[in-house]
Amino acid sequence: MADIPKDLNELFQSKEILNKDNKYLTRVLLENLCLENIPNPETQHRAVIRGLTINTILMQRQLDNLNYKATILQIMVILIAIITLIIAIL
Numbered sequence: 231m232a233d234i235p236k237d238l239n240e241l242f243q244s245k246e247i248l249n250k251d252n253k254y255l256t257r258v259l260l261e262n263l264c265l266e267n268i269p270n271p272e273t274q275h276r277a278v279i280r281g282l283t284i285n286t287i288l289m290q291r292q293l294d295n296l297n298y299k300a301t302i303l304q305i306m307v308i309l310i311a312i313i314t315l316i317i318a319i320l
Contacts, residue, residue: 238280255284
């Protein structure tokens, strides 16, 4: 896995951040944004916005995964109901 860049501007400007895996994004949060020393309080908003953006990406991926699993479960329940109905008729 590639090292986390010290300057995240390129990742965000090129939108490459959207294609990174969850482990990488978590590492960026923990190793870069959470520990970044920001001497100028007027520029702290950038780190906060980047952290929120990464958290939003991770949350959307989690929701997509849960939605996929719920759809599979729903199909299985419908199939079981159909099989039960067929058995009851026979």
